[in-house]
Amino acid sequence: MTSNFPSRHIGPDAPAIERMLGALGYRTLDDLIDAAVPEQIRTRSPLNLPEGRDEHRVLAELRALAGRNRTRVQMIGQGYHDTITPAVLRxxxxxxxxxxxxxxxxxxxxxxxxxxxxxxxxxxxxxxxxxxxxxxxxxxxxxxxxxxxxxxxxxxxxxxxxxxxxxxxxxxxxxxxxxxxxxxxxxxxxxxxxxxxxxxxxxxxxxxxxxxxxxxxxxxxxxxxxxxxxxxxxxxxxxxxxxxxxxxxxxxxxxxxxxxxxxxxxxxxxxxxxxxxxxxxxxxxxxxxxxxxxxxxxxxxxxxxxxxxxxxxxxxxxxxxxxxxxxxxxxxxxxxxxxxxxxxxxxxxxxxxxxxxxAVYHGPEGLRAIAERTHRHAATIAEGLRAAGHRLVHEHFFDTVTVHVPGRAQEIVARADAAGVNLRLVDADHVGVSCDECTDNEVVGKVLGAFGAEPVSDLCGYSHTNHSRALPAQLARTSPYLRHPVFHEHRSETAMMRFLRKLADYDLALDRTMIPLGSCTMKLNSAVEMEPISWPEFASIHPLAPAAQTEGYRQLIDDLETWLAEITGYDRVSLQPNAGSQGELAGLLAIHGYHAARGEHGRDICLIPGSAHGTNAASAVLAGLRVVVVATAPNGNIDLDDLRAKIGEHPDKIAAIMLTYPSTHGVYEADVRTVCDLVHEAGGQVYVDGANLNALVGLARPGRFGGDVSHLNLHKTFCIPHGGGGPGVGPVAVREHLAPFLPGDPGNPGSPGSPGSSQTGAPVSQANYGSAGILPITWAYLALMGPDGLTDATKTAVLAANYLARSLHEHYPVLYTGPGGLVAHECILDLREITRQTGVTAEDVAKRLIDFGFHAPTLSFPVNGTLMVEPTESEDRNELDRFVRAMVTIKREIDQVGAGVWPLEDSPPRQAPHTAEQVTADEWNLPYSRQTAAYPVPELRAAKYWPPVRRIDGVRGDRNLVCACPAPEAFAEVSS
Structure with a gap:
């Protein structure tokens, strides 16, 4: 069955797209894309990906993949332990x-x-x-x-x-x-x-x-x-x-x-x-x-x-x-x-x-009880092993015992596997057994049986005042912890559910409103994509489990690596980096390794445009490279004359250039191939930042227009949600000559990163496949969308950004545009002249948007005094128009400040955001009405978000650093 999911993921329907195109003066979406995207980077051949499938079929396929994983009682340890996620939290x-x-x-x-x-x-x-x-x-x-x-x-x-x-x-x-x-x-x-x-x-x-x-x-x-x-x-x-x-x-x-x-x-x-x-x-x-x-x-x-x-x-x-x-x-x-x-x-x-x-749900007593139970089971296993004549490597332990079994380790691990338990094969002579919250007496019996030991009675009378000999008294904790009331007030599920609801109600997320953040791509994270991550066959797998137990995961990972390579035009992909910044670092380390392998150790200069994202320079430093900044031209592009000059100043020293494409300024730079050619001619490599890939998928491939390496943001372009600041996944994609220098397996140092591969670069995350547990989200997104859906999503993202730019340009100038006055998937609204004339700042506008129920655009990046807006393809025309109305209304308020009707300090933008407590107070001394404060447009009366606090004093917070939960009295003093 052909997928209808793209119409669920893409916000504007066909009539809305037609009206948006009409506002821009274009007849078709393809006409707009042809005008906006430089021909020199276009890839005209369609993506070679499986056709999109409907939600039911994709979930069935994921069920089949999950079924190829084999769940076990996980006692491998090595920094990973099974745990119980309380259902109320899940x-x-x-x-x-x-x-x-x-x-x-x-x-x-x-x-x-x-x-x-x-x-x-x-x-x-x-x-x-x-x-x-x-x-x-x-x-x-x-x-x-x-x-x-x-x-x-x-x-x-x-x-x-x-x-x-x-x-x-x-x-x-x-x-x-x-x-x-x-x-x-x-x-x-x-x-x-x-x-x-x-x-x-x-x-x-x-x-x-x-x-x-x-x-x-x-x-x-x-x-x-x-x-x-x-x-x-x-x-x-x-x-x-x-x-x-x-x-x-x-x-x-x-x-x-x-x-x-x-x-x-x-x-x-x-x-x-x-x-x-x-x-x-x-x-x-x-x-x-x-x-x-x-x-x-x-x-x-x-x-x-x-x-x-x-x-x-x-x-x-x-x-x-x-x-x-x-x-x-x-x-x-x-x-x-x-x-x-x-x-x-x-x-x-x-x-x-x-x-x-x-910790809030269990409290200090509950956490200690879990720890004591975990240790008790480990001590019980230790006693049984000693009774059977086995020697423990350490007499003192918490949850893990390592057992000396000369020449028998493989046999014992295999016997445990047959009983449904994974143990750690340390080497030929040692086996590790790690207990956790999920260990019970039945599991203890299976472990002892694998070693040929008899079951023993559970250690009785164990408590924090009566330690087993495995935890000597001189090592015991005597100090209290978790004394704040928050760790004592939410024991019942009812109380916990309401506490979580209260905290969520304080916030604005995508479930309430568009989050128009430039360079962040806050798009739909669909329920069908999210559903599989909680399935035990994905959630309960240890990263060091035997390969025979992880076939489903490895197939899913292989699919993703193949699909992402096709989308980007590169030859190989590593999914190990667990954040975009780590993908940057992995790419730069690959470049560093490539030059070193060729004997070109002197290539240690990384060229970085002045407009680049801040992680670029920081990543270059961590990769051992020296940073040289390339100037930005007045139109926002890379200054080619300065680039040539910087290359000329450092012959035989250029290791790489780090580009963001489309540029950080939200524009398709027409001369990107020239930039790539200049660096390649100098012997350097081209890194293309993948933060803005949502403007390229299906239209252009960085690996085809000059890139040697890119990191991708699966938590942006490919629908893994941001989670309030993480998790993320930042895969690194490379051309074939850099593939040997991709991250190696951190669990088996010096070994290839995946079966059959030859990648032996430095690992950048502790698990070979990074944040593997959320990869089913991206797999589902690509399977649901298919090649046509992905391409349509990109085109619609470009349409939405240009629609907002055109709708707002009379009120807020768009700082940078490309040919025909068009932008890519985001645009920068320039408030600097407005600030000069009225004193109202970009931050004031950001805070006033809260009163309209909007998250602010990206504030003062990459240019101070601006707002960078990215609507994404997932927002429908009604939401886009709602944002336009909010911004136009705020501009009228700014004009009132400029005309002297409202003093700047007592104006709606400067006083924003307005809380319910403020607008319902007995006194109101501001020169505008409560209605203007709370309901600046009529539609807010039907659904109003009330911020829990007014504008926050950041300077005070930095000068008087408090980074732990304050006592409840701190809030009581304010309300009294």
Whole structure:
């Protein structure tokens, strides 16, 4: 049956498209595309993809793929543990569009719900690690450790040069270098990722065996020490002597800690650690074949301004009411570029929020009970194995025992598999057994049976005051945690359901309104695409499960790699990068590896246009490249004369250029092939940023018009939702000559990234296939749309952007256009002259849009004082016209300010957003009516979004950093 899904995904119907084209002066959609898209980049041949199928058939095909995966009791461990996602969280958060379709909370007034949840996550991490500042999640544990290593290097100025350059016309080089010590019992994928991240920066990694060496044997020339607690082998050991020895030698210390274990074990902060990192996966987040999972990082006081990623803080709004916002945003790579502390542009917000609410639902007593039960089962297995004559590698452990079985490991793992249990094959002589929340007495019996041991009675009388011998009293936690009321008030499902609903109601997401964010592509995330990710056959698969158990996943991944290669015109694709920024890094590392393999080590300059996204420069620095900026011409294109000059200044040094196409300014640059040719002639490679691929699918292929490598954003163009700031997937696509340098398998360092491949580049994520658990979303989208549907979606996205640009240009000038005055899939509205004449800023317009029930466009990027608008193909004409009415109404209000009718400070744009509390107060001293404030257009009376807070004071929040849940009294004082 032919798919009718494209008509569900694409908002405007045929009559609406005809009317929109008429407003632009074009007869057909093809006429518009021919005028907007340069002929030199067009690909006229249709996409060679399977035809689109209807929803029922696509779900049936996904069911068949899922059926080829084999679920098991997962006891492999190695940083991944089975867990139970409470149904109230799965239904009301993980599967709720109010949560998963929200955007990153850069506009805090409409993001108070997800910000409160992220602040709860931070409080959870701070309490369990006993460190005062935690971030709002990182991408996974392995990359969090890598970020911690770089943080320690930058913070430890006593151990040599740590300078990074300033972006100028001359090349700049990060000078990190130095040596870091890594616990030999770290997770293998962590060691692989850290090695790959540090090598381009000249940082040397040295392993230390904390089980056999002594703290006093540490040298004094390293800048940092990383300790895994518990280790991958399960061993629990005293780490405080190592932290003390490291500090005495001028080192900083990072502890990679299991959050569940910290309910029983003495936390890193109490032992003197500077940084704690890890994963929150086992707090209710499914295994998902490796991801997405929320990494975490917490730091001691004094390091908070170096913390990578996002940090939620508490400030106040215009009425003095406590309000949440992203704090210290100047750390973000959008602003700091090559001086950024990290290149990450996203987080794992949705998964961090699930973990936070898991802790809220269970509370400290519930978490401790889960930890005690998990440890009890591990101790029971240990007792049974000892009774059968087996030797354990470690006497002290939390949830994992490693068993010495000379020559019998493969046999035992196979026997367990036959009983439906996956164990970890460490080597020929050792087997690992990891218990978790799902382990029960029946599973314990199966494990013991696989080893030929007899069942033993469950350890009785175990509690935090009566530890088994596997957890010595001197290692036990005695300090309280999770004392904030939020972790004690939502025990019943009724209370939890209402709490989640309350938080969601604070926010604006795609389930309520268009989110017209330029460079972000907030399009439909359909229910049929989302449905399969919760199926156990996708959600419950361990990333290190035997290949025979993952045939369905690997077929789905192979399909996606093939389809994405066809769409982009490249030869090979890796799905490992779990964010767009990581795809950028993977592409640049591939270029770096390619030049090195050819003996061209001197090629270390990366050309970056001045208009480029901030992650480009940050990624180049992390890849060990020097940044040289290429100027922007007055029309927004790359300045070809400056490009030629920069190439001429650095002969034989050019490694790459990083292009965004269409440009960051929302225009199809006609001379992109010339740019590619100039760089290729200089011996460099061309990286094409895939952030704007929604303007190219079916029309042009970067791999055909000059690109050597691109990253793609599956959470933009290919319908994986943004989740309030993550998860994301950022695959990297390359031409054949770069394929050997794609990311290798982090779980098996030095081995190919996938069966039959030869890719051995540095891994950029901890799981071989990154965030595999959400790949069914993109697979479903491509299968539903088919080649024609995908192409029509692109054409409609271009139509919608031009329709808005034409409808608004009399009120807000469009800054950059291409031939015929057309834009690509987004446009930049220039408010700088309006601001000069009236004082009303782009931020004022953004906040006033909240009163109309709209999320703001992208504010002041890539040009300060502007709004970048991207409507996408999914919004129908009624929603587009509603946005136009809102913007025109705001322009009339601005004109009133310019005419002196309203003082700027007391005008609707400057006072926006207006809360229900404000407009219903007894006093109203503003020169415009309450109706103007709350109902600026009549249609709002039928459906009104009320922001929970007024405009938030960002400066105060940065100067008075509060990044944990405030006491309830803080809110009570305002309302009293």
């Amino acid at each position: 239904r009301n958060m993980l599967e709720n569009p109010a949560w998963y379709t929200a955007y990153t909370p850069y506009q805090p007034e409409i993001s108070q719900g997800r910000l409160e949840a992220l602040l709860t996550f931070q409080t959870l991490v701070e309490d369990l690690t006993a460190l005062p500042v935690a971030g709002a999640s990182l991408l996974d544990e392995a990359t969090a450790v890598a970020e911690a290593v770089l943080l320690m290097r930058r913070a430890n100025k006593s151990k040599g040069s740590v300078s990074v350059g300033r972006q100028t016309g001359r090349p700049t080089q990060p000078a990190l270098n130095g040596r870091v010590l890594m616990d030999a019992d770290c997770l293998p994928q962590t060691l692989a990722v850290v090695a790959g991240r540090t090598a381009p920066l000249g940082i040397k990694v040295e392993l230390v065996d904390l089980h056999t060496q002594r703290p006093e044997d540490l040298g004094d020339d390293a800048f940092g020490l990383v300790i895994q607690s518990p280790g991958v082998s399960g061993g629990v050991r005293e780490i405080e002597p190592w932290i003390t020895a490291a500090r005495d030698r001028g080192m900083l210390t990072t502890v990679a800690a299991d959050l569940l274990a910290l309910t029983l074990l003495k936390p890193p902060g109490e032992q003197g650690a500077d940084i704690a990192v890890g994963s929150a996966q086992r707090f209710g987040v499914p295994l998902f074949y490796g991801g997405p999972h929320a990494g975490y990082m917490a730091v001691r006081a004094g390091l908070e301004r170096m913390l990578p990623g996002r940090l939620v803080g508490v400030s106040v709004d215009a009425a003095g009411k406590p309000a949440y916002r992203l704090a210290l945003q100047t750390r973000e790579q959008h602003i700091r570029r090559d001086k950024a502390t990290s290149n990450i542009c996203t987080a794992q917000a949705l998964l961090a929020n699930v973990a936070a609410m898991y």
